Amino acid sequence: MAEAHQAVGFRPSLTSDAGEMELSAPMLQEIYLSGLRSWKRHLSRFWNDFLTGVFPASPLSWLFLFSAIQLAWFLQLDPSLGLMEKIKELLPDWGGQHHRLRGVLAAALFASCLWGALIFTLHVALRLLLSYHGWLLQPHGAMSSRTKTWLALVRIFSGRHPMLFSYQRSLPRQPVPSVQDTVRKYLESVRPVLSDEDFDWTAALAREFLRLQASLLQWYLQLKSWWASNYVSDWWEEFVYLRSRNSLMVNSNYYMMAARAGNAVHALLLYRHRLNRQEILPTLLMGMRPLCSAQYEKIFNTTRIPGVHKDHIRHLRDSRHVAVFHRGRFFRVGTHSQSGLLSPRALEQQFQRILDDPSPACPHEEHLAALTAAPRDMWAQVRRSLKTQAQEALEAVEGAAFFVSLDSEPAGLTREDPAASLDAYAHALLAGRGHDRWFDKSFSLIVFSNGKLGLSVEHSWADCPISGHMWEFTLATECFQLGYSADGHCKGHPDPSLPQPQRLHWDLPDKIHLSISLALRGAKTLSGNIDCHVFPFSHFGKSFIKRCHLSSDSFIQMALQLAYFRDPQCLALFRLAVDKHQALLKAAMSGQGVDRHLFALYIVSQFLHLQSPFLDQVRSEQWQLATSQIPVQQIHLFDVHSYPDYVSSGGGFGPADDHGYGVSYIFMGDDVITFHISSKKSSTRTDSHRLGQHIEDALLDVAALFQEGQRRKRRGLAEEGSEHSRDSLPCHTRGSRAPTTATNF
Numbered sequence: 001m002a003e004a005h006q007a008v009g010f011r012p013s014l015t016s017d018a019g020e021m022e023l024s025a026p027m028l029q030e031i032y033l034s035g036l037r038s039w040k041r042h043l044s045r046f047w048n049d050f051l052t053g054v055f056p057a058s059p060l061s062w063l064f065l066f067s068a069i070q071l072a073w074f075l076q077l078d079p080s081l082g083l084m085e086k087i088k089e090l091l092p093d094w095g096g097q098h099h100r101l102r103g104v105l106a107a108a109l110f111a112s113c114l115w116g117a118l119i120f121t122l123h124v125a126l127r128l129l130l131s132y133h134g135w136l137l138q139p140h141g142a143m144s145s146r147t148k149t150w151l152a153l154v155r156i157f158s159g160r161h162p163m164l165f166s167y168q169r170s171l172p173r174q175p176v177p178s179v180q181d182t183v184r185k186y187l188e189s190v191r192p193v194l195s196d197e198d199f200d201w202t203a204a205l206a207r208e209f210l211r212l213q214a215s216l217l218q219w220y221l222q223l224k225s226w227w228a229s230n231y232v233s234d235w236w237e238e239f240v241y242l243r244s245r246n247s248l249m250v251n252s253n254y255y256m257m258a259a260r261a262g263n264a265v266h267a268l269l270l271y272r273h274r275l276n277r278q279e280i281l282p283t284l285l286m287g288m289r290p291l292c293s294a295q296y297e298k299i300f301n302t303t304r305i306p307g308v309h310k311d312h313i314r315h316l317r318d319s320r321h322v323a324v325f326h327r328g329r330f331f332r333v334g335t336h337s338q339s340g341l342l343s344p345r346a347l348e349q350q351f352q353r354i355l356d357d358p359s360p361a362c363p364h365e366e367h368l369a370a371l372t373a374a375p376r377d378m379w380a381q382v383r384r385s386l387k388t389q390a391q392e393a394l395e396a397v398e399g400a401a402f403f404v405s406l407d408s409e410p411a412g413l414t415r416e417d418p419a420a421s422l423d424a425y426a427h428a429l430l431a432g433r434g435h436d437r438w439f440d441k442s443f444s445l446i447v448f449s450n451g452k453l454g455l456s457v458e459h460s461w462a463d464c465p466i467s468g469h470m471w472e473f474t475l476a477t478e479c480f481q482l483g484y485s486a487d488g489h490c491k492g493h494p495d496p497s498l499p500q501p502q503r504l505h506w507d508l509p510d511k512i513h514l515s516i517s518l519a520l521r522g523a524k525t526l527s528g529n530i531d532c533h534v535f536p537f538s539h540f541g542k543s544f545i546k547r548c549h550l551s552s553d554s555f556i557q558m559a560l561q562l563a564y565f566r567d568p569q570c571l572a573l574f575r576l577a578v579d580k581h582q583a584l585l586k587a588a589m590s591g592q593g594v595d596r597h598l599f600a601l602y603i604v605s606q607f608l609h610l611q612s613p614f615l616d617q618v619r620s621e622q623w624q625l626a627t628s629q630i631p632v633q634q635i636h637l638f639d640v641h642s643y644p645d646y647v648s649s650g651g652g653f654g655p656a657d658d659h660g661y662g663v664s665y666i667f668m669g670d671d672v673i674t675f676h677i678s679s680k681k682s683s684t685r686t687d688s689h690r691l692g693q694h695i696e697d698a699l700l701d702v703a704a705l706f707q708e709g710q711r712r713k714r715r716g717l718a719e720e721g722s723e724h725s726r727d728s729l730p731c732h733t734r735g736s737r738a739p740t741t742a743t744n745f
Contacts, residue, residue, distance in 0.1 A: 031220065031223055034224055066107065069107050073103070087110060091105060122157055127171070134146065168294065170290075176218070176597070177597050182597045209612050213610050217610070218601070237313075238310065247375060247522065250430060266344040268470070299443070301316040301319040304461070305398070319401040328360075343490075344492060351447075362508075364508050370519040370523045372439040407448045408449055410449050472634045554585070625663065626661070632667065650664060658680055659685045661678065663691075
């Protein structure tokens with residue numbers, strides 16, 4: 001979800017106005033702090049690192065090695081070549097009766113050193129192997145002998161049963177691209193959208209930047225890349241997200257769709273249990289290269305705490321309750337008993353108790369959560385008073401595993417008006433009513449009155465594939481494993497011994513009443529300004545795109561560009577554009593992208609008080625079309641043909657620019673693509689429904705190009721006497737709306 005525009009307003013608080021050496025001190029301090037944060041994260045995961053850091057071996061391998069050494073010693077063989085005898089000499093002399101114990105200790109120490117050296121060697125070898133990116137450059141469907149050898153070695157050194165964080169110590173450092181290559185790629189990317197005069201001016205700024213400032217800024221990034229584990233990720237989190245003073249609603253949250261409450265909460269907590277035990281398999285890029293799993297750590301028990309100048313992420317090791325909002329009231333619901341995690345039926349019972357509670361909301365309590373949608377500096381100041389007056393209630397919400405909103409209104413797909421109902425559903429998940437979501441929480445589970453479900457996710461702690469992976473597991477577990485009884489309840493029996501959910505009481509001082517009213521007014525304005533549109537495109541899907549021998553993601557991205565500009569393209573140009581998009585995508589996947597590098601260079605320039613017209617020009621660009629694919633990562637959990645009603649429709653996010661669009665899409669099986677489009681109603685240039693129609697037209701236009709190319713190819717082959725089966729898109733009327741599938745979201 002594109003949010004780099006939030007870094008535009010960044011200005012670091014530097015006080016020094018002296019010479020260059022003094023100005024560099026804050027930059028060196030920031031590099032030092034980045035490395036310190038990186039090492040702290042490693043130390044905080046020490047126990048997990050011990051369990052997974054021995055990967056691809058295991059603790060049992062140490063025992064096997066120690067036993068082998070003891071056996072060799074018993075057979076009067078010395079595999080240590082005399083080292084164990086020297087170790088014995090260094091150990092204290094406890095008398096003759098302990099001579100045998102000294103031998104065992106010496107063997108254990110030698111085995112530990114040898115085992116550690118072997119593990120270190122394996123990690124270094126795996127890190128070197130994972131630094132190879134040649135496999136990304138292979139043509140689609142082809143693999144060179146060099147890449148096959150590399151893949152075989154990776155599989156050998158990766159072990160048999162990797163856990164979620166097993167690869168973390170073996171992942172290579174994020175490389176800092178060549179600044180010359182980055183500038184060249186940037187100019188190449190903007191050339192098609194700039195006039196000759198504007199491009200010449202931008203190119204001149206780039207040349208001046210390379211001549212005057214680039215080498216110094218690049219040197220600091222190189223230094224940071226060696227000291228910290230990633231030269232850009234912590235700055236991206238801080239300056240793009242945590243230093244943004246804008247409302248989190250629409251600007252930083254995104255939504256995901258699906259369908260129920262007791263089972264869903266139980267399934268989410270089962271996922272947390274698997275996460276804590278690292279039973280989730282690490283993600284492999286294209287099935288070969290492991291990706292970093294660090295973002296999984298903050299899915300649960302996490303809250304974004306507002307600050308006057310910047311926010312910070314607060315993550316707890318554990319939480320045994322969820323915070324629940326219903327009809328303006330807040331509750332604390334325990335998720336565990338002495339025997340462990342509550343059953344789905346027991347959780348359902350607790351939620352039903354809240355629904356049946358007739359007590360009204362206290363004055364201003366109903367709209368209290370609107371403060372989390374307010375500008376961050378305002379919310380930070382109000383929160384100080386709230387923490388003093390209502391610390392217990394605030395801690396119950398911020399310390400919860402996640403937030404649950406029991407909405408009083410229905411939502412979701414209706415057969416009577418599928419298009420409008422999906423649009424309203426998306427809007428309810430993205431913005432709600434402005435005061436019924438705690439936008440600071442890592443995610444909120446929203447349960448509508450008709451049993452439909454959805455997620456509202458705060459973006460700063462992780463990217464969409466992380467929450468998407470959790471949501472896929474939740475849907476599959478809730479639907480196919482937990483299930484429901486014949487009368488519609490969760491399976492199992494209620495537990496009448498459970499205490500009632502705890503009603504949270506807020507002692508709200510008079511001075512924050514006005515702040516709540518202002519926050520609510522701003523949230524309603526922002527919510528009312530968002531135009532959401534969701535539509536399933538069912539004329540064709542991934543299977544047709546594969547038959548065109550193109551990347552499905554690149555195909556959609558080019559169609560989105562065509563929809564935005566409505567410039568008809570010929571087939572040859574379309575293939576060139578798809579190939580170019582694939583090349584840029586692979587460059588970004590291998591750490592050679594443009595945007596993050598330019599962003600980091602800009603941050604360094606601001607710390608050094610170096611003004612660069614080129615970097616100022618780069619960071620001032622408008623994000624008029626922000627796009628993202630919602631990946632389906634656990635296909636084995638769903639049979640989209642047998643159970644089409646249980647497939648997630650993906651999710652969406654707000655536009656990155658006041659006059660732009662936010663577009664996400666998800667491939668639902670092989671034959672449907674669902675698009676989520678958002679824009680601002682206040683803009684006279686945008687209309688979500690209009691862009692939706694253009695997307696459909698563009699997809700059909702592009703498909704027609706390939707159909708025509710296939711027909712020409714078949715005619716040519718037929719003239720040579722060859723027979724080929726017809727392979728074309730199902731016939732649909734041009735410009736007609738795609739029929740909406742009866743999906744139970």
